[in-house]
Amino acid sequence: MHSQRSSADGGPVRVGITGVGSCLPDGVMDSERLRRTVAAGSGLPLPRGVFERATGIRARRVAAPDEYASTLAERAARVALERAGYGPLDIDLLVFASASRDLAEPATAHVVQAALGSRAHALDVTNACNSFVNGVDLARAMILAGRARRALVVTGETPSRAVRHDPPGLDDFRAHFAGYTFGDAGAAVVLEPVARGGILDVDTETHSEHWRVGGIAGGGSRHPRGDEHTYFRGDGHELREVFEKIGTSALDRVRHRNGLEWTDLRRVLVHQVTVPYLERFAELTGVPEDRLVVTVPELGNVASATLGIQLDRIRDELDPGDRVLLVGLGGGVSVMTVLWEVS
Template identity: 80%
Template sequence: MGAVRRDPANLAEFRESFAGYTFGDAGAAVVLEAVDRGGILDVDGETRSEHWAVGGIFGGGSRHPRGDEHTYFRGDGNELRAVFEKVGTSVLDRMRHRTGLEWTDFRHVLVHQVTLPNLERFVEMSGVPEDRLVVTVPELGNIASASLGVQLDRVHANLSPGDRVLFVGLGGGMSIMTMVWEKS
């Protein structure tokens, strides 16, 4: 994987690159189609761009072409967690207020998973019941943007019409999004 620094020069570089070592590898796609009932019921998101430097790959384009030191994922897992705690659960709270749905109204809650301790902290902060989660990070690592699609694939065959699933996407720059979906 190009984002992982394979030979850090010193301990400081290793620490800065550590989050990249937690990445797994996966790909996923979700195909959407028009439905008469159900489907996507609600979408919301929030980006706190003042935290853009907390973690990410800062290369690409003409400013920092691939292949230089900006090619590798850099970040501090503790700082990423602290930013999430600061940003909090406002998007989740807005979704629940707007839709009137409680955690028990969701068959599953699919959330981007960086590490198991971060997932546990998400549960603690949000109040999402653990039995609603589809946990993949111990087996697959942080599979980044593929995580929600992989989790959906794992539960899709067991969903019945009317079952609701909450998707929670998390990203660098501190972005968080929610999508409520109901199987038709």
């Protein structure tokens, strides 16, 4: 249990989400165009519909050459700030929480901050597709600790930059296949103390023995250079099997701890990789279909921006007291849940 500081009236401080924004680049790559591109680059005889049949993804958004992770994050941040009724100088903590980044150094948070014109304490948080929910958790903890008054958590995901369009053979095509699910997007939330509701519960589970299942090896001290290491490689089937084994326990804990049935939740927002995986998630957990917000057929796997985009899409349907469960699944691997009650 986290100890909480007290508010002015003596009650515990609650931290809630008071502004949400998202950003989708204009570029669209549909699955048939992607098939033709990969077939031409590799020389492989890829049958029509191969990507859509395997993944359920019809299209994904793709950032333009002059659009970066920071670009998408900044655009989403401006929307979130406006909806919360604040300007860039009203925040004192800016967390860029993303699997993508502009540069190895400095932190992309500084690029976003310079574009916004903010003066907040700025830092990056990176944990694959769980980066954004980790950023939300960190910002909440810093507010509860009295280290920040109002936080802006942003993500800008450009995983399309890590897609290999010219695999040299069938084995490489299979190794890079998970990358063909990727799409680009940005999302942002404002967090601050609230009088009621707010983030009620956070839970995590990490199984790091599976860190080799998938990822982008380039850019670190193991593989600082070399184009081969800049593409996403991974075993999608193995990753799915790992999540099936560990993914339900965190959900069971948060529901038991808070006495929740699925019907007590207005929405369940879950990270989405492919349509078959989302269907399997619903089957294993029992989440009713009408509680899900399905984005993967039209946007693909937008990494850590997934939950922020879903949250933005439902914001107008939410009423005070509604509860929303965010479920993050990230390579490494980790599972994370955030239970939020609308203030």
